[in-house]
Each structure stands twice: as structure tokens, then as C-alpha cells.
Amino acid sequence: MRPFATVRATARAPVIQVVKTSVAIIVSWLICAPLLSQPLPVFAAIAALLVMQPSVTQSLSKGIERSLGVILGVVLAYGAGLLFGHSSFVVLILIVVAIVLSWALRLSPGSANQIPISAMIVLAVGGGDNPAYAAERIIETIIGAVVALIVNMAIVPPVQVAPAVTSVKRLAAQVAESLDALADALMTVTPRDQLSAMLTHARSLRPLQKSAAEAISNAEESLLLNPRSAKHRAQLARLRDLLSRLDVLVTRAIGMTRAVHDHYDAGLPQEPIAASIARELTRAAHDLRLLAEIATASEKAPSPTVVEPPALTSPLSVAAPHPEHWILIGSLLEDLRRVREAIIDEADS
Incomplete structure (x- = not known):
């Protein structure tokens, strides 16, 4: 068995899909950077990357999953930051709580994975007790998801x-x-x-x-x-x-x-x-x-x-x-x- 056979796809994605993903990331970055005064709007870029899917329906589904996961993750991080601070022990406990919450709510894998990821990022950069920072990350994510959806609809929507x-x-x-x-x-x-x-x-x-x-x-x-x-x-x-x-x-x-x-x-x-x-x-x-x-x-x-x-x-x-x-x-x-x-x-x- 070849060493990297499991990490390689059987076929490349269409070139148009690569172009659309790149356009969505660039546009969402250029919108969020001046609008939110954020030099590194990584939440928007990540949202655009994940939401850009082969079909418009899949993009809409991923957009909802991503936005819901970020909102819940940011809210958890904000609450934990206010109550317990930003120590490594708090981050660890928050990850476990996020995983258990996702299981209890029976969330899809997209939302379930996004909750602890968003919570970790917010606490890691020290914005867990800043309501403005938390709100901006939610807005940033929504902008990235909406841009990806619009780009997917506007540039040669794929038909299978x-x-x-x-x-x-x-x-x-x-x-x-x-x-x-x-x-x-x-x-x-x-x-x-x-x-x-x-x-x-x-x-x-x-x-x-x-x-x-x-x-x-x-x-x-x-x-x-x-x-x-x-x-x-x-x-x-x-x-x-x-x-x-x-x-x-x-x-x-x-x-x-x-x-x-x-x-x-x-x-x-x-x-x-x-x-x-x-x-x-x-x-x-x-x-x-x-x-x-x-x-x-x-x-x-x-x-x-x-x-x-x-x-x-x-x-x-x-x-x-x-x-x-x-x-x-x-x-x-x-x-x-x-x-x-x-x-x-x-x-x-």
C-alpha cells in the first residue's frame, strides 16, 4: 500500500471550484478588514473556505452549520472568560463542555466541531471577556458564509x-x-x-x-x-x-x-x-x-x-x-x- 494513498482523492476538484473558493476568501477578507477594523479576519476566511461546496444547497447547509457553531462557541468562550478567566485549565474544561453540549443537542458534525474550535480561538487570543470582540467574530463568520454562498451562486453554479x-x-x-x-x-x-x-x-x-x-x-x-x-x-x-x-x-x-x-x-x-x-x-x-x-x-x-x-x-x-x-x-x-x-x-x- 502506498504511504499517502489514504490522504489523496481519486480525482481533483474542478478548477472552477478552486477559483470560487479563492474569490470567496479574498472578498470576505477585504470586506471584514475595513468594516470590523480587523487586520486578520481569519474567521471570515475560514467560514468562506468551509462553506464553499460543490452545490449551492450544500453551501447553504454548511453556512448554517458554521454560523451556529461559531455563535455557540463564542458565547461559551465569553461566559467562561467572564467567570473563570483565560487559564489553560479553563480552556481545557471549555473544550470538554463544548463537546458534551454538541452531543446533548445532537448537532451535526459541522456544528459540533466548530463549537470547541471557536471557543478555543476566542479564549486563546484573550477576547473571551470582551463582548465587542465576541460579537465581531460572529459577524465576521456570517459575512464569510454569506459571501461564499453568493459566489457559489454567481460563478457557474455546478450542475451534476x-x-x-x-x-x-x-x-x-x-x-x-x-x-x-x-x-x-x-x-x-x-x-x-x-x-x-x-x-x-x-x-x-x-x-x-x-x-x-x-x-x-x-x-x-x-x-x-x-x-x-x-x-x-x-x-x-x-x-x-x-x-x-x-x-x-x-x-x-x-x-x-x-x-x-x-x-x-x-x-x-x-x-x-x-x-x-x-x-x-x-x-x-x-x-x-x-x-x-x-x-x-x-x-x-x-x-x-x-x-x-x-x-x-x-x-x-x-x-x-x-x-x-x-x-x-x-x-x-x-x-x-x-x-x-x-x-x-x-x-x-
């Missing part, structure tokens, strides 16, 4: 729809690939190691499903309080609807693959109904790719003049299968019915 599109498209493609693999296994004799690989691939759909859900949640959060949200909401609604269908399809794909893996034998492809199920699985994969293409299309993309019709339309005639296969065939038919319902309703709309 593109990662959501990528995640949902990847999930849909992998589900379709699993359905195609099942179809191949039902039409030709498949070795055991290939069946195991199919099952492993099907089970890998769960992490992709979770990632897609998180990406859509991040996209929805990025659109809150975002002036650019209107032109993205329709596409995001389509993604959310497609993901709800993919949730069903992931469960069906895993279940069907596990059933085939556990009950497969060389005689299964000889069953007449197996070939029919395979054709329907191929059509399901086709229609899923079609739905994903429609749902993930950008609002700016030109609409196709001819929409390809869904392929999952053929009824099945079921003959009595071999006694060793009837449980597996029945299970596949029921799963196929649910796959059909998850896809065809969207195609008909």
Missing part, C-alpha cells in the same frame, strides 16, 4: 446531471448485457465457468445500481437553489423514472442468472420454450437500450424523426418442458413477465 447520465447509462448497458448473456446460455450449451462469470457479472449490477442512485441524488441536490435548474429538470425526471425501472430489471437479471447457474444442464437448450425465452430476452435487451437512449438524451439533442418500435411484443406458447427443467422454465417465464412489464409500459407511453 452529466455524472448521473453516465451512471444510469452504464447501469442500463450492463443490465442489457446480462440479458443477452442469458439468451446465449439458453440457446447454446454453456460451460460451467462461463455460467459462473455470468453470475458474477449479474451480481456486479448492485454496486452500479447504488452508484446510479447516488448520482441522481447528487444531481437533484445540485439543482436546488440553482438558477440553471429549469433546463435540466425534465432530463433528470426521465433518469429517475428509468432508474426505477432498472431497479426491477436488476433484481430480475440477478434472479434469472442465479436460477440458470444453479439448475443448468446440457439439455436445457434443447427445450423448445428455451429458444423462445432467449428471443424475448434479446428483445428485452434491445428495448432497454432504446429506453436508455431516450431517457438520457440531452434537451439540446435533436429528436429523431422516426422512433424505433419496441421489440418485446411476441406472446409465448409454452409446451410441457422436461421434468428436470419445468421449475427453471417456470421461474424464467415469471421473471420474463416482470421484465416485460418494467420495459413495455415505458415504451407504450
